Amino acid sequence: MAIEERRIIFTDAEVVAAVQALYQRAKQVFPPGNVWNVAISEDNGCQVDCDVVDAKGHRDRVTVAGERLAAALILFCIQHKIPLPAKAQKGLVIMQGQLALHILIPGVGVKMIEV
Secondary structure, three states, X not given: OOEEEEEEEEOXXXXXXXXXXXXXHOOOOOOOOEEEEEEEEOHHHXXXXXXXXXXXXXXXXXXXXXXXXXXXXXXXXXXXXXXXXOOOEEEEEEEOOEEEEEXXXXXXXXXXXXX
16 A cells, blocks of 8 residues: 655744644733744654743743644644545655655555556
């Protein structure tokens, strides 16, 4: 059985937008201010640290990892009409320093054509 593999690679700005949308949907407050640094690591099965500084110079850090981070990226895809197959396996990977959603779509039985 053939398996289709896809990767959707996100920019840092898209990752931040995804995390902010997740916070909004969960009715949590994302710290006010500008995100001045985004660090992506393989900690906790992929983790994003967003460093935020407000107008008064106060710094805060938002950390999202694992399933919650995957949920944020899936929500981003839904909101931006990026098609995702519901039954596919989804996971997080880091590719060349960028966060990516890794998608595996199992093939269905293929009918052979008789020759």
